[in-house]
Amino acid sequence: MNDKAPRLLFEKSRPGRGTDVIPRSDVPDRPLDSLLPASELASNLVPLPELGELDVVRHYTRLSQLNMAIDSHFYPLGSCTMKYNPKRNERLASLPGLASVHPYQDESTLQGILELLYDLQGILGEIAGLDAVSLQPAAGAQGELAALLTAAAYFRDRGEKRTKVLIPDSAHGTNPASAHLAGFDAVTIKSDSRGLVDMADFMSKHDDQTAVFMITNPNTVGRFDPQVVEIARALHDRGSLLYLDGANMNAILGVVRPGDMGVDLMHYNPHKTFSGPHGGGGPGAGPIAVRASLAPYLPAPIVVKRSDGVFALDYDRPKSIGRTRSFFGNVGVLVRAYCYIRAQGPEGLRRIAEHAVLNANYLLALIKEEYPVPFGDRCMHEFVASARGLARDRGIRAFDIAKGLIDRGFHPPTVYFPLIVSEALMIEPTECESRETLEEFARALLEIAAEDPEKLHEAPVTTPVCRPDEVAAARSPILIHPEASRAGIER
Amino acid sequence: MAYILNTDDDVALMLRRIGAGSIDELFAAAPESVRLKRLLDVPPALGELELTSHVTAIAARNVGADSRVCFLGGGAYDHFIPAVVDQLAGRGEFYTAYTPYQPEASQGTLQAIFEYQTLVARLTGLDVSNASLYDGGSAVAEAALMARGVTGRSGRIVVAGSAHPESIQVLKTYLANLETEIVVVPQRDGAVEVSEVAGAIDSRTAAVIVQQPNFFGVIEDVSAIVAAARKAGAIAVVSFDPISLGLLRRPGDYGADVAVAEGQCLGNPLAYGGPYLGMMACRESYVRKMPGRIVGQTVDHHGKRCWVLTLQTREQHIRREKATSNICTNQGLLALRASIYLATLGPRGLARVAELSTRKAHYAAERLASVPGLSLAFDRPFFKEFVVRCSVDATSVLAEVGRRGFHGGVALKRFFPEMEDSILIAVTEKRTRDEIDALAVAYDESIRAVRS
Amino acid sequence: MKPTDLRFTRTHEWVYVDGDVATIGVSRFAVDQLTDLIVIDLPEVGRKLSEGKSFGEIESVKAVSDLYSPIDGEVIEVNRAVAADVQILAQDPYEKGWLIKAKIADPAQVEKMLDHDAYQKAIAEESH
Structure with missing residues (x-):
């Protein structure tokens, strides 16, 4: 991920640019107002961005590179079962x-x-x-x-x-x-x-x-x-x-x-x-x-x-x-x-459950000393660890742990859910992950637990953006690009 | 046994670390009495090549729009999908990510949704859009629920009987236990009467819902219906065909408060009915009552522009039973495809698709009306879809037309028992003059064949 | 209004009584717990209140809390300034940040509420 934030589609638009994907007409040309009531016809074109095909390809390719995804990263988002999505399917x-x-x-x-x-x-x-x-x-x-x-x-x-x-x-x-x-x-x-x-x-x-x-x-x-x-x-x-x-x-x-x-x-x-x-x-x-x-x-x-x-x-x-x-x-x-x-077949389906549960228990065993699991030493396919102690003793909250994991190349687990566990980290590794990945992830979590809290509060530092201001976003919502032209484009 | 990486050695080592003797022991919490003592009775496993052969054989037993010329519509349309849509949306970084809960790890998805919201707002002429709903039908139901929240009225929802019958069914299902009366204003000759709609609106009415173009492809006097709704203090909801806005006035232009749509036509495959894309735009003042995810712009720690999920207190994971809707998972990938489609077509491309579809539909209507035994059902303006009446059994005729290589239309009997002679025919920009001419010939031959 | 002159509920609302009119707000402790208030939803004048029932909602970025009426009664005034800008509540919960005024139906209900000391004790327990 490099640092340059992509502009919006609307900012890349240039009047007169376009693509050529729609065919010519091969039926008789009649005035449109003879086909549709003039009162219902729009006087202008819809104000969509005007882009070339290469513009579109580069834009979305770039956006895709700003995501963490299963294809590129371990994604132990609890409750969401982020397992491998087979290409054959x-x-x-x-x-x-x-x-x-x-x-x-x-x-x-x-x-x-x-x-x-x-x-x-x-x-x-x-x-x-x-x-x-x-x-x-x-x-x-x-x-x-x-x-x-x-x-x-x-x-x-x-x-x-x-x-x-x-x-x-x-x-x-x-x-x-x-x-x-x-x-x-x-x-x-x-x-x-x-x-x-x-x-x-x-x-x-x-x-x-x-x-x-x-x-x-x-x-x-x-x-x-x-x-x-x-x-x-x-x-x-x-x-x-x-x-x-x-x-x-x-x-x-x-x-x-x-x-x-x-x-x-x-x-x-x-x-x-x-x-x-x-x-x-x-x-x-x-x-x-x-x-x-x-x-x-x-x-x-x-x-x-x-x-x-x-x-x-x-x-x-x-x-x-x-x-x-x-x-x-x-x-x-x-x-x-x-x-x-x-x-999968019958054996394969059962193996999914077995290895999902095995992987979760192994990960739990690797981290439970630093990240207590309030509801026991064993789990099924996922478990909820608590950062309550870390938050109290060192000022490292679940939120900070999530950000620290991003810097270490992992998608964070679900945080602050379920509500009955304070500083919850809900971790679901799925059956698809290897032992090595689980161990690397556990190492990252243990490293974070020992990290300088001040440094963690600045995380993530490897991503194009860091800690967006969610309060500002909710207080004065900007839900569409303010500068995208509202008026239509002349036909 | 694909997709599992643990080797036997791994398993042994992991169990040792866990302190368990076997994997089975990890399931000890599940009482013996509920454990399955046998294997599931499902078919045996297939390797990739066997699975490919198996599914390819299944696919070959369908006769889709790829092998018959498709004139089917009714909310799902065979519009052209540019290659860039499949290629870009097919990137694993998009389709193997999930809801962007962690903004730093999801700026690509977030920006794409923010752009989608902007595109939908511009397309509809309304202020704001959400990040998507399931489909056009449930979007109608969600609009009705939102209208109840916005107006504080829960007595009645008025819906035009010319709207998609399945949308009306979904509306009825969603509101079945909420004590809101749903009044369906009957369609007459393919459209609703404005006066009848206005007459159905009372002071308890939360929303008036109309579809433009309607289920029969007919252009409704939607401005007058919207005006009647707003005069009574009800929310005017318009269900629109996104492609039609390349030519027709936008819902926001004629005063609609909420616009919803089936967005399949924007670069999404037919796929036997789903997954499709529910679209919703509305006035800014309703936004805290809107269902579904919404992305907002903000700045990061260093003042840099970026995007986050916002206004989340509306949603079920926070507000639980008081949430604006129960929706969680949405149709993100389909919304992405719609954005790529709109960005690729641009204003002129969208207008071109709309114009070509209209011209070809009108050409087709003219050709089919000249076939003995067929006539246009309604003398009303239409967009890309129209209804013909058939003087002999419509179902038999369609079967004959099918044998001649066409999906010739949708028999309306399945929705309206009284319209047993009627066929709904849709024409997109993909259909050529030759195909339309051949369809007319096929109908002509088929009607003769059924008659004889 | 001095906090020591107020009565409190365990759900962190406060009441100031002047004759048969109660001014109702929420405590500093509650405001601090909620952090980063976004929006508040207050009732209309004329709305009937029931003790222990919700009369409004207050939202922060990722939480919604009900506002519970400490008394039975009827809303006679709403603080429009706070409804328009919830930051007033965050800055000044006991003066400018009052929420509603209500006609008291049963003065005995106020008597049952916590005084300032008892409330302080209650929140001290809650934070452990």
Whole structure:
């Protein structure tokens, strides 16, 4: 990374510059106002930047070089499962026979993709230990919403009006946000001193108004909560449902199936567990799996295989909650997930969980002396260390550690989440990293713990920018380039 | 067993350091009763070459826009994607990064989003944009939720029945349990009546939603609808086709408060419906109620201009159940592609795509209207998409047209049972005069074949 | 207003009583804990207040906190200056940075609140 900050597209624009990618017209030229109402025609061109193709190529190439990414750096961002994104999947998802399929084609022209999606529904059902799958939701959070709406429809159909969704205080923020959007009251359940669900608090808040308990297991502090069986039993005794936030499925693939621990419905994050590239923020996908009793309420359509072996879309689902998005789903992400799963097979899937857990425990063992892990010496696929002592004794906060790691060539872990650990460093190495990488990362962390705090407060020094002023950004928001021309360009 | 680097020696050494006898021991927290005692029942592993053959064979069983000439639209369009879009967005530094939580390690993504926000604001003629939403349908629903937050009204949402039927379905799903009435103003002959929309707006109405051009490709009297919404103190939401703004007035130009769109047409592949790009722009005063990530400009420790995620207190990871939306992961890579597309086309390129699509659509409409058995359904101005009525069974005709090498249109029966004779036909700049002429011949032959 | 003349809640709001009117604000301790205030959301005049229920929100860069009403009552005045510029609160939480004035419904509720010494003791415990 060199020091020169790239200018904005708008600052590189020069009047009259352009590219030549659009064909000439080969149909009769008529005045446009004879085709469209003059009152609706824009008088000017949209004020977009005017650039040559080389300008665009250099610009974005340069921007890409300002990022840390899995392809270039260890990226142990906890809760996000930043594993290697296989190149083969990128190539396969962009095959013309998959990438150029229009969503409204006749089903007879979709037999390949429908079969793939049908098989994926089955595979995700098997991994979940649940009966039915909808591939429609666009991301994990939309999967949560779709599943909670499915649960609401299920209760409504049974003539029950339940108002509460119970959510541990260690949960992802999407859980309460989705519960609220689905029309429920989000009720927080405390964590106990082990970082697990506080059973007394759960029992005191669980009643006949409980529709769903949303558990993340393993949870966000990286611990498997064995009380899940007891929680499921208590919920089911009162007709309530257990939901699994599948963000941490990487830890239990092929080892524990959510359905077997009493889960009734769940979402997957294929961009985490099944290696979909995170794309600088997305796309993801958020397939949901449910027990048979909830299947009638799933979003439509579902892919079915007819008795003649033809694959078809089943829209005839009168109890369905409807759609959570347009078109079938984030198929490009699902295709990558399918490719990933097919490359692994049953043994491979289990090995993912085993090595994700092994790597996390090894890293934990390497750093726990300097970075205490409040919730125990063992973890699943990730763990949450605390810089509380370093902050108190030496003025080195989690924030400073993150910046120091950047200077040492590592993307930082998730910091300040979950909220139940002060000065939290949430570290998820994934199964893909080598022992050497984990050791180098541990060395960097130990070096930082011994670093001169004053120096650390200046970090990072190797990047083009250092410690942007987030307060100024939020106080006086500048959300678009102020000098980009607002007025149109003359035709 | 690809993608795992630990050797047996590594495993032994690591377990020793951990103090565990086996990997299995690390799972001790999971009770025996819930452990899977067998392997998952999924197909056996495939190596790269086998996987490639397998998936290539699957792909070959689809007949996509690559092998039939595509006249399908309805929100997803076969526009041309310049090579630079694939090449640049295909850089691993972009697509294997995540949400730019650490600004120093993510200035590339942050600047690209800031530029995207600026491009979308300029495209729509509105003040601000977010960093993207899932797709056009959920963007409509998010706009309705935002309007409830901005106006403090939650009684009613009015939506034009000429909007994409799937957008309306998504809107209904999202708001199903929020006690907001959704009033769908019926379309009549391919458009809504302004007076009917105005009549549906009451003092509890948070938003009025209209699509321009509408689902049938028809140009609505959107200025009058926007004016009616604003007069009643409701938020005017316009769902637009980004390509159309190469020719048509921008939502901000005619007073829209919020503009949302399906951004697939901006350099994103059809990919059987996703991932696509939800776009949203609005007035600056709504920004604290906006859903999704937003990037802002600031200065660093040394006074240098740079970019960060900002206004994060709106979002679920901080505000939890009170967040403006539950969205977390968005469509960053698709937004990047849209930016590269717009930067590559520039103002003249975008105008050219819009103009060519319009001219070719009108040429196609003229040619098809002259085919015996076909007629234009609506006598209304349209952009790049139009509806024809077919005197014989539309589904059978489309199947015949398909056999002649065309995805000839979308049978509207799937959305509107009463429109069983209607076909929605979209024409982009990619279609040539020869292809359009051949489509007319194919329809002519197909109608004869079905009749006989 | 001298802090020693005020009553406090455990959620860091303060009240100054003048007849049946309560002036309500938040404590210096709370302001310092929140750091870097960005924006504050205050209620409209006429809004009914309930003891222990939220009457507004205060945001810093990465946190949102509810403002909890110490009393039952009704808002009769809102400090527009603070609503427009929350830095006034950061600089002067006990004078210029007051938030709302409210008509007191039940004076006994104020009596139950902490006095200055008790509040100091409470926050000393909280910081450990």
